[in-house]
Amino acid sequence: MKLIDWILLVLTFSSILLYGIYKNRKDRNIDGYLLGNRSMPWYHVGFSLMATQASAITFLSAPGEGFANGMAFVQFYLGLPLAMIVLSITFVPIFHRLKVYTAYEYLQTRFDNRVRIFTAVLFLLSRGLATGLAIYAPAIIVSTLFHWDLTYTNILLGGIVLLFTTIGGTKAISHTHFQQMMFMTVALFIASFFILSLLPDDLSIIRGLKMAGKAGKMNVLSLNPEAKYNLWSGLIGGFFLQLSYFGTDQSQVGRFLTGRSVSESRTGLMMNGFVKIPMQFFIILIGVFVFIFYLFNETPAFHNPVEVKKLTESAYAQEYYDLEARNNENSLLKKQAAQGLNSALAAGNTQEADRLAGELNHYLERETGIRAEVAGLIKKNDPGGNDKDINFVFLSFVMNKLPHGFIGILIAVIICASVGAIASALSALAATSITDVMKVTNLKFKSEEKELKMTKALTVLWGVLIILVAIAVQRTGSSMIELVNIIGSWFYGVILGVFIIAFYFRRIGPAAVFYAAVAGQLLVILIWYFFTEKQNILPFLWLNPIGVILVIGIAFLLQKQVK
Amino acid sequence: MNKERKIQRVYWWQIGFLVFQIFAFYFLTVYFS
Numbered sequence: 104m105k106l107i108d109w110i111l112l113v114l115t116f117s118s119i120l121l122y123g124i125y126k127n128r129k130d131r132n133i134d135g136y137l138l139g140n141r142s143m144p145w146y147h148v149g150f151s152l153m154a155t156q157a158s159a160i161t162f163l164s165a166p167g168e169g170f171a172n173g174m175a176f177v178q179f180y181l182g183l184p185l186a187m188i189v190l191s192i193t194f195v196p197i198f199h200r201l202k203v204y205t206a207y208e209y210l211q212t213r214f215d216n217r218v219r220i221f222t223a224v225l226f227l228l229s230r231g232l233a234t235g236l237a238i239y240a241p242a243i244i245v246s247t248l249f250h251w252d253l254t255y256t257n258i259l260l261g262g263i264v265l266l267f268t269t270i271g272g273t274k275a276i277s278h279t280h281f282q283q284m285m286f287m288t289v290a291l292f293i294a295s296f297f298i299l300s301l302l303p304d305d306l307s308i309i310r311g312l313k314m315a316g317k318a319g320k321m322n323v324l325s326l327n328p329e330a331k332y333n334l335w336s337g338l339i340g341g342f343f344l345q346l347s348y349f350g351t352d353q354s355q356v357g358r359f360l361t362g363r364s365v366s367e368s369r370t371g372l373m374m375n376g377f378v379k380i381p382m383q384f385f386i387i388l389i390g391v392f393v394f395i396f397y398l399f400n401e402t403p404a405f406h407n408p409v410e411v412k413k414l415t416e417s418a419y420a421q422e423y424y425d426l427e428a429r430n431n432e433n434s435l436l437k438k439q440a441a442q443g444l445n446s447a448l449a450a451g452n453t454q455e456a457d458r459l460a461g462e463l464n465h466y467l468e469r470e471t472g473i474r475a476e477v478a479g480l481i482k483k484n485d486p487g488g489n490d491k492d493i494n495f496v497f498l499s500f501v502m503n504k505l506p507h508g509f510i511g512i513l514i515a516v517i518i519c520a521s522v523g524a525i526a527s528a529l530s531a532l533a534a535t536s537i538t539d540v541m542k543v544t545n546l547k548f549k550s551e552e553k554e555l556k557m558t559k560a561l562t563v564l565w566g567v568l569i570i571l572v573a574i575a576v577q578r579t580g581s582s583m584i585e586l587v588n589i590i591g592s593w594f595y596g597v598i599l600g601v602f603i604i605a606f607y608f609r610r611i612g613p614a615a616v617f618y619a620a621v622a623g624q625l626l627v628i629l630i631w632y633f634f635t636e637k638q639n640i641l642p643f644l645w646l647n648p649i650g651v652i653l654v655i656g657i658a659f660l661l662q663k664q665v666k
Numbered sequence: 667m668n669k670e671r672k673i674q675r676v677y678w679w680q681i682g683f684l685v686f687q688i689f690a691f692y693f694l695t696v697y698f699s
Binding site for chain 2: 178181184185187192312313316322324325369373376377380381
């Protein structure tokens with residue numbers, strides 16, 4: 104980072120946040136603080152929905168996924184457009200008509216307090232955990248940049264978001280989301296342009312992608328139901344996950360409730376449905392471009408510079424340098440094979456291309472082996488060290504290979520993305536705690552001003568809790584985008600099941616739903632533990648439809664018993 | 667055309683675009699493998 108990067112980083116970051124706060128300077132009531140007075144046009148709703156889902160995790164982890172495992176992850180989003188349609192038809196008109204602040208408010212009208220509080224608490228649990236992870240992602244960037252302690256960085260970043268959310272409220276969040284998505288799209292286009300310009304002159308994009316395909320990175324669509332991401336789990340499991348995320352997770356419901364009218368909210372959802380898959384495709388593709396770049400260039404033995412520095416200062420320094428030397432030697436051989444493959448593909452020599460692709464894959468496997476050995480050393484040196492580097496691939500590439508000035512802007516945009524997503528979550532956590540838990544348990548506020556003060560105090564309380572979660576999960580290190588979705592999959596199916604009963608099974612009453620939700624939740628966690636975690640035979644996306652089916656099935660049986 | 671009809675049209679476009687993307691992804695997978 105040079106001075107110019109710092110200046111542009113601070114300018115970009117502060118101008119996006121201050122603009123949001125400036126836009127919301129007049130809101131003094133609770134409706135304004137939580138729902139922006141329900142005054143937003145459709146494109147603000149759309150951008151806000153996208154920005155809430157796209158935290159820094161998206162921009163760090165998704166290219167990392169592309170680099171390490173190829174395009175397969177894009178299938179995760181296939182169910183999203185269908186979910187948007189179902190939401191527009193069912194959820195939006197009901198929520199708008201009842202003028203609810205939160206999704207769970209509706210459950211009380213349909214069932215009773217118990218159901219409302221139980222689903223609200225499930226939401227608070229899942230969103231609280233996931234938001235902790237969402238703070239951790241940008242904290243990694245900042246701590247890597249400044250060489251700061253990760254714990255202090257978590258606290259600092261959490262503090263900035265907290266300040267922004269309590270001062271600005273929802274309208275500020277919404278305006279910031281709009282700016283942020285604009286900046287982000289432009290920044291990512293420029294980044295991919297730079298990456299492509301770094302590729303060898305005699306390599307066309309198509310041929311580069313063909314080479315990535317030979318290394319198994321262009322696995323965009325898989326029909327094999329046993330693959331981790333495939334068409335079926337993406338369409339069905341993804342549909343249920345996205346439906347419950349957008350329909351029952353207050354951080355998203357809070358976004359489309361800001362819409363001026365039913366049709367503005369609907370159009371915003373449709374916009375999200377059209378743009379999401381291409382956007383995600385493009386972000387993962389950037390990771391594949393980085394992979395192609397490293398075919399022709401020296402690849403770091405390990406992508407997390409902080410852990411590497413720790414190793415070089417430890418008793419294992421010599422062992423690390425030996426591995427690094429082996430890796431550099433392997434990089435050279437890999438480059439030769441890649442150059443050969445490029446020429447063979449250009450000449451249309453299929454036999455030679457297949458032979459060289461085999462050779463290239465051999466060197467790539469060796470590279471993975473060396474990386475695993477470095478990871479082993481990291482753990483040996485410090486059992487609490489972070490031995491996964493997937494989230495650092497894109498970051499270290501940006502820092503080392505992209506031009507100065509642009510680095511500053513890109514980093515500001517990535518951190519801003521996080522602030523935007525976390526701000527939505529914080530506002531939702533506070534709104535749900537107050538309207539669905541505190542007020543339902545007979546708490547009365549003397550005036551609206553008191554209620555607004557309490558909401559702000561709760562925002563602060565949740566902010567502090569989330570920072571604590573971020574510090575606690577600091578050392579998990581696995582792919583964060585996956586971890587967030589696994590946590591979501593524990594709870595979403597059950598919550599969605601409750602809402603589906605509310606909308607479509609008019610005969611099922613409150614007691615049956617309540618006990619079915621409790622039993623369903625326990626069963627989903629057990630199924631996850633035995634079949635996903637222990638035996639590894641059930642991809643986690645399936646937990647979403649399983650949760651829905653369990654809740655509906657159990658509620659149905661219980662209701663029959665009552666009769 | 668009223669708003670309801672208009673949004674229903676958008677739903678069909680959404681489904682059509684999804685099907686198109688699935689075919690496009692299939693094509694990309696086969697072409698680049």
